[in-house]
Amino acid sequence: xQGAVDFIKALGVTRLAAMGAVTAALIGFFAFVILRVIDSxxxxxxxxxxxxxxxxxxxxxxxxxxxxxxDVPAKFPKGHKRIKPYLRTTPQPNL
Numbered sequence: 001x002q003g004a005v006d007f008i009k010a011l012g013v014t015r016l017a018a019m020g021a022v023t024a025a026l027i028g029f030f031a032f033v034i035l036r037v038i039d040s041x042x043x044x045x046x047x048x049x050x051x052x053x054x055x056x057x058x059x060x061x062x063x064x065x066x067x068x069x070x071d072v073p074a075k076f077p078k079g080h081k082r083i084k085p086y087l088r089t090t091p092q093p094n095l
Contacts, residue, residue: 039051048066049061049062057092058095062087062089072090
């Protein structure tokens with residue numbers, strides 16, 4: 001028996017493929033993964049943050065290393081947590 005297959009491709013702001021996936025067409029649970037990837041891409045493009053694996057909407061995000069320590073308080077007024085010199089987290093900025 002052959003089944004239908006869906007191919008999903010998400011493009012980032014730079015128009016490069018940020019995600020590609022092949023899934024059975026009958027599996028609807030995959031939709032939440034696609035929404036999570038779109039949320040993550042938008043956050044990264046607009047706020048200089050990255051989302052950890054298994055991130056869910058509303059959870060803390062990671063401040064990218066390109067943001068200097070002296071710029072963090074102005075860019076993230078909700079505060080931040082410094083876990084390691086290279087790892088800083090902040091509440092999701094668009095909430």
